[in-house]
Structure formats: C-alpha cells, structure tokens
Amino acid sequence: MSVLCLDLGGTKLMLAQVEGKTLLDTWRYPVPADGNFEQLFDFLVTCIHSHLTPETYGISIGIPGMVDMHSGTLLEVLNIPALTATQLAQQLQNTFEMDVVVNNDANLFALGEAVLNHNQDMLGITLGTGVGAGVIFNGQLYSGKHCAAGEIGSLSYCDGIIEHYCSGQYFTTHHHMSGEHLYQKACEGDSQALQAFAHFGEHLAHMIAQTLLVYDPKDIILGGSVSQSFPFFIEALKQKLQSLVYGPQLTDLTISASQHHNAALIGAAQWFLQQKKIKQVQPTSQCSSNS
Numbered sequence: 421m422s423v424l425c426l427d428l429g430g431t432k433l434m435l436a437q438v439e440g441k442t443l444l445d446t447w448r449y450p451v452p453a454d455g456n457f458e459q460l461f462d463f464l465v466t467c468i469h470s471h472l473t474p475e476t477y478g479i480s481i482g483i484p485g486m487v488d489m490h491s492g493t494l495l496e497v498l499n500i501p502a503l504t505a506t507q508l509a510q511q512l513q514n515t516f517e518m519d520v521v522v523n524n525d526a527n528l529f530a531l532g533e534a535v536l537n538h539n540q541d542m543l544g545i546t547l548g549t550g551v552g553a554g555v556i557f558n559g560q561l562y563s564g565k566h567c568a569a570g571e572i573g574s575l576s577y578c579d580g581i582i583e584h585y586c587s588g589q590y591f592t593t594h595h596h597m598s599g600e601h602l603y604q605k606a607c608e609g610d611s612q613a614l615q616a617f618a619h620f621g622e623h624l625a626h627m628i629a630q631t632l633l634v635y636d637p638k639d640i641i642l643g644g645s646v647s648q649s650f651p652f653f654i655e656a657l658k659q660k661l662q663s664l665v666y667g668p669q670l671t672d673l674t675i676s677a678s679q680h681h682n683a684a685l686i687g688a689a690q691w692f693l694q695q696k697k698i699k700q701v702q703p704t705s706q707c708s709s710n711s
Contacts, residue, residue: 422439423693424436427525432451449463479512481523483497483523492509492522497652509521532686547646628640641676654675658675
C-alpha cells in the first residue's frame with residue numbers, strides 16, 4: 421500500500437508513490453500557476469489520475485502557503501493565487517473518493533528530514549524563491565493553527581523582510597543574476613561570486629540567530645534550490661553567527677544541507693499516515709441501536 425504524494429510549487433509539481441520511507445516512482449510536471457482554479461484543479465486531477473494504482477490508499481499534498489488546519493481551507497498560496505481560499509483537499513477527496521490531506525511544503529520538508537535522519541528537535545529551512553521553515557519538537561511536526569509556525573521569511577529585516585536577503589531573491593536584486601548563475605561562477609573560482617555567497621551567508625546568520633532565540637533547535641537542515649551552494653556560504657554563516665548568538669547555544673548545534681532531494685515527499689507520506697491514525701482513533705458517536 422502506498423500514498424500518492426504531491427509537492428506543488430509555483431513552477432513545478434513533483435509526484436511520487438511513497439511506501440513508508442521509500443519513493444517507488446517519481447514524476448515532474450510544469451505547473452500552470454497563472455491559470456484559474458478550474459484549470460489548476462483539472463491539471464491536478466489529470467496528474468493524480470495518471471499515477472493512481474490499486475495500491476494507492478490516499479493522497480497527500482504540500483503547498484507553498486498556509487492552511488487552516490481545522491477546516492482544510494488554503495488561506496494563502498504563494499505564486500499560485502487561484503488556490504487561495506479554496507477547499508482543494510475536500511474537492512479532490514470528493515473526486516477520487518479517498519482521503520486527501522494538505523500541509524505547507526516547508527513543514528513537510530522538515531517532517532521528511534526528521535523521519536529520514538531521526539531528528540527529534542530541529543528546523544528544516546527551505547531556501548528557494550522564498551524562505552520557509554518547518555518546526556519539529558520531540559519528533560513531531562508543529563504546524564500551528566494556520567501552518568504559520570516557522571514562517572521566518574516574513575520577519576522584518578534590514579529594509580524589508582528576511583526573505584529578501586535569504587532566498588534566491590537576494591542574488592537577483594543585489595547581484596543582478598540568478599543564484600544558479602552565481603553558483604556556476606563560484607564553482608569556477610570567480611572572486612565576485614564567492615564574495616556574493618559570503619555576504620549571503622552573513623544574512624543567513626542573522627536569520628538563524630533569530631530562529632535560535634525563538635526555537636533553540638538542536639539541528640538545522642537547509643533545503644531548497646539555494647542550499648546546493650552550501651559550501652560557498654557556510655563558513656561566512658558560522659563566523660557571523662558566533663558574533664550574534666550566546667556561545668552555549670552553538671555548542672551542540674548542527675547546520676547542514678539536506679542530502680535528500682525528495683524529503684518533502686517522504687514528509688507528505690508521513691503526514692498522511694499521522695492524520696489517518698488520528699482520524700481512526702477519534703471517538704465515534706454512541707447512538708443507541710434500540711428501536
């Protein structure tokens with residue numbers, strides 16, 4: 421038995437059949453992010469239908485935004501505005517007649533990393549087009565009521581917010597080229613590119629300093645497209661962090677880059693299993709059967 425897991429972003433959709441911690445198959449599709457809800461819903465239905473199997477017993481979706489954990493309403497979906505204020509999970513559940521769950525993509529990344537690495541207290545931070553984070557306490561994902569726990573990218577910083585300086589936006593805004601281009605130049609030893617990543621690491625240090633004061637995790641794992649540049653910014657990050665944080669907080673802290681390309685899909689499967697278990701143990705009504 422497997423869970424069909426979706427990692428939905430503004431540009432691409434990743435799907436996988438997941439059994440436990442194992443990805444059985446994976447697929448990738450471009451997302452029509454500018455379409456209306458009907459177009460996006462039809463797109464998702466087509467993709468899901470193509471990869472359902474007789475062994476599939478549920479669907480789990482990670483989205484780049486916030487979810488009302490009680491009602492399942494998508495409160496805000498960054499880069500896919502047509503999904504905002506919709507009941508996506510319920511509508512898909514009605515269509516496919518099987519359980520569907522949804523959560524924030526950074527939360528599912530963190531949960532996947534926790535499961536794969538046996539982390540008990542950690543932050544999983546995604547560095548891509550934006551910044552997101554998932555919070556793990558005592559081995560369990562803490563989402564908050566609206567999936568807003570860990571939304572550190574929206575905290576005030578410099579003349580804007582953290583996301584402006586700790587995501588791919590930093591490179592295009594301040595260095596006028598993509599992070600991918602700068603990464604290639606850094607690999608070639610370009611001094612300006614290496615300096616850009618050093619400055620980026622210092623900004624990340626300010627972000628992490630704030631998260632240490634709020635969450636005090638044992639481990640921080642970085643994911644997302646920008647994390648592939650980890651070797652070019654980690655030393656600047658660590659050096660700056662030492663001047664920002666009370667020393668003992670750094671003694672046992674580990675900061676690393678994810679070694680799992682599809683941790684969010686593993687997390688999605690785990691989230692589905694957890695929610696299914698919660699649903700199964702909820703008390704049923706005690707109605708009398710006497711006529």
